[in-house]
Each structure stands twice: as C-alpha cells, then as structure tokens.
Amino acid sequence: MADLSVRIGDVRLANPVLPASGTFGLGHARIFDITRLGALVPKTVMPDAQPGHPAPRLTEEAGGLINAIGIPSAGIRAFIADTLPLYRAFDAPLVISVSADTAETFAECVALLCAAGGLTAIELNLSCPNLEAGGRAFALDPEPTARVVRACRAVSTLPLWCKLSPNAGAPGTVAEAAAGEGADALILANTMLAIAFDKAGAPRLANRTGGLSGVPVKPINLRLTDEIARRVAIPIIGCGGVATLQDMLDYFAAGATAVAVGTATLSRPTTMVHLIDALGAHLDARGMAAQDLVRRRAI
Ligand SMILES: Cc1cc2nc3c(=O)[nH]c(=O)nc-3n(C[C@H](O)[C@H](O)[C@H](O)COP(=O)(O)O)c2cc1C
Numbered sequence: 001m002a003d004l005s006v007r008i009g010d011v012r013l014a015n016p017v018l019p020a021s022g023t024f025g026l027g028h029a030r031i032f033d034i035t036r037l038g039a040l041v042p043k044t045v046m047p048d049a050q051p052g053h054p055a056p057r058l059t060e061e062a063g064g065l066i067n068a069i070g071i072p073s074a075g076i077r078a079f080i081a082d083t084l085p086l087y088r089a090f091d092a093p094l095v096i097s098v099s100a101d102t103a104e105t106f107a108e109c110v111a112l113l114c115a116a117g118g119l120t121a122i123e124l125n126l127s128c129p130n131l132e133a134g135g136r137a138f139a140l141d142p143e144p145t146a147r148v149v150r151a152c153r154a155v156s157t158l159p160l161w162c163k164l165s166p167n168a169g170a171p172g173t174v175a176e177a178a179a180g181e182g183a184d185a186l187i188l189a190n191t192m193l194a195i196a197f198d199k200a201g202a203p204r205l206a207n208r209t210g211g212l213s214g215v216p217v218k219p220i221n222l223r224l225t226d227e228i229a230r231r232v233a234i235p236i237i238g239c240g241g242v243a244t245l246q247d248m249l250d251y252f253a254a255g256a257t258a259v260a261v262g263t264a265t266l267s268r269p270t271t272m273v274h275l276i277d278a279l280g281a282h283l284d285a286r287g288m289a290a291q292d293l294v295r296r297r298a299i
Pocket of ligand 1: 020022065067069071097125163189190191212213214215217239240241242260261263264
C-alpha cells in the first residue's frame with residue numbers, strides 16, 4: 001500500500017485528506033471510521049457563546065452552496081470542557097479552528113487551547129469580521145492578518161495554520177503577512193462572498209449575503225493556491241470544491257500539500273474516505289507516494 005503520509009511543517013499526517021471546518025463533526029463517527037482522516041477538524045470555535053445567523057442560512061446555487069451560518073458556538077471555555085474530550089478520545093491528529101473579533105481575543109483562545117493540551121495544530125479562521133476595522137474580515141488585508149498571527153504566535157506552543165479568504169484583493173500580500181509572522185501553514189481558502197435571490201426578488205438568506213462553496217469555487221481557490229505557492233514557502237492545504245481524486249491532484253499540481261473537503265461531505269458524508277482510497281489506488285498503480293505529488297516550485 002502506498003505511503004500516503006505528508007508533512008505540514010513539523011506535523012506528519014497519515015494522509016493528505018482533512019475535513020474543512022464547519023462541515024464535519026463527531027456525528028460522522030457513526031457513518032465511517034473518522035480515525036482514517038488525515039486529521040479531525042471541528043467547526044470554528046468563538047471566544048464566547050453565540051447563536052449564529054438566523055435561518056434560512058443555507059441555499060443551493062450554481063452547483064454549490066451559499067451559507068450564512070455565522071459560526072454558532074458554545075464559546076471556547078465550554079468547548080474545551082465539554083467537546084474537546086470527545087474529540088481527544090479518537091486516535092487521530094486534532095486541529096482546532098478558532099476565530100474572534102480582535103487580535104487579542106484570538107490570542108486568548110489560542111492560549112486556552114494550548115493549555116488544554118492534546119492538540120496537533122490550531123487553525124486561525126481569519127474570515128471573521130474585525131471589530132477594530134469596522135467589521136472588515138481580517139484576511140482581506142495584510143496588516144490585520146499579521147497582527148492576529150503575531151499575537152497568537154506569542155502565546156502558542158502549537159503550529160498555527162491560517163485560513164485565508166478568496167475575497168482579498170491582493171491575497172499574495174496577505175499570505176506573505178501570515179508567513180512573515182510565523183504561520184506554519186495556510187489553508188486556501190474559505191468561501192467566496194455571494195448572494196442569491198428568490199423569484200420574488202428577495203434575498204434567499206436571512207443574512208442577505210453568504211459564502212459560496214463547492215464545485216464553483218474550485219478554480220478560484222486553485223488559482224489562489226497556484227499564486228501563493230509561488231510567493232510563500234510554508235505548506236498549503238488546498239480547500240474549495242474538492243470532491244474527486246482529480247480535484248485533489250489539481251490542488252497538488254497548484255502547489256498544495258494536502259486538501260480540505262467541505263461541501264462534498266455535506267452531500268456525501270463518506271467522500272473523504274473515498275478520496276483517501278482513490279488516492280491510495282492511484283499512487284499504488286504508479287509506485288508513488290503522496291509526498292511525490294508535492295511539487296512546490298523554487299521560491
Ligand atoms: C455549511 C458550512 C459551514 C462552514 N463553516 C465554517 C467554519 O465554521 N469555519 C471555517 O473556517 N470555514 C467554514 N466553512 C468553509 C469551509 O471550511 C471551506 O473553506 C469552504 O466551504 C470551501 O470548501 P468546500 O468547497 O469543500 O466546501 C463552512 C462551509 C460551509 C459550507
């Protein structure tokens with residue numbers, strides 16, 4: 001059987017297939033063996049309890065989904081007390097996604113997670129509104145991104161993986177800012193801002209706008225991966241529209257070291273294990289290892 005392992009900085013994953021935060025949970029353990037995944041990645045946790053956006057929060061559009069879930073959360077302390085032990089019970093690397101509305105509260109969450117122990121890495125979801133910039137998402141600009149990573153780096157004993165946004169005007173500069181402050185990896189990327197109307201001309205989502213995911217975002221996030229792989233040296237986890245082996249191979253071709261799978265899991269919960277099996281068969285047939293697919297260009 002081919003060696004599917006890859007390295008994301010200092011972290012070794014048994015295979016390069018991870019859940020995209022927000023589309024995976026412990027319920028999947030009733031459907032398949034979740035310890036087969038490269039890592040477990042629960043939904044983003046916020047500093048305090050919050051309900052998320054009102055319904056309707058999800059609509060199908062353009063062969064994908066637009067969601068305005070808004071990160072309902074029990075809050076970081078309740079998550080650490082109640083949910084983290086349930087994830088720790090599984091023998092798999094564990095990556096916890098956090099977000100916050102200031103750099104300071106980001107760092108508080110990271111410090112609490114590091115103290116809690118048992119984690120492999122922390123994912124910084126930088127697509128949340130930045131209170132100090134009138135609600136503009138951190139990942140849209142290099143300076144607020146750098147501020148969050150710097151604050152978190154100062155308190156973190158764990159690898160920091162930064163999830164960026166395809167909505168940034170100059171995403172390469174944002175990636176460089178994150179890498180420059182010591183991010184260990186990038187996840188490229190979150191959803192694309194979008195809107196959909198019903199036949200009466202009313203927005204279909206209660207929040208009016210949401211984030212487009214699935215098949216239609218693949219070429220966008222693939223291009224982002226291709227650009228950023230030429231600009232920063234840290235590993236990239238490709239994310240957006242991965243549903244098939246070819247999608248995975250495309251992200252590797254663009255410079256990714258692993259992929260995260262979201263919307264495809266929502267329509268077919270076992271997608272990730274099928275992808276792991278398909279990658280294994282693909283590599284076996286060629287006498288290759290997953291590491292052979294990682295072809296970063298010289299920077
Ligand atoms: C229903 C839903 C909820 C999501 N929640 C989160 C979240 O909590 N944190 C996050 O970083 N990304 C979240 N995302 C974005 C996904 O992790 C992923 O970046 C995006 O959907 C693109 O990947 P995909 O096309 O495979 O879905 C969510 C996406 C969907 C569809």
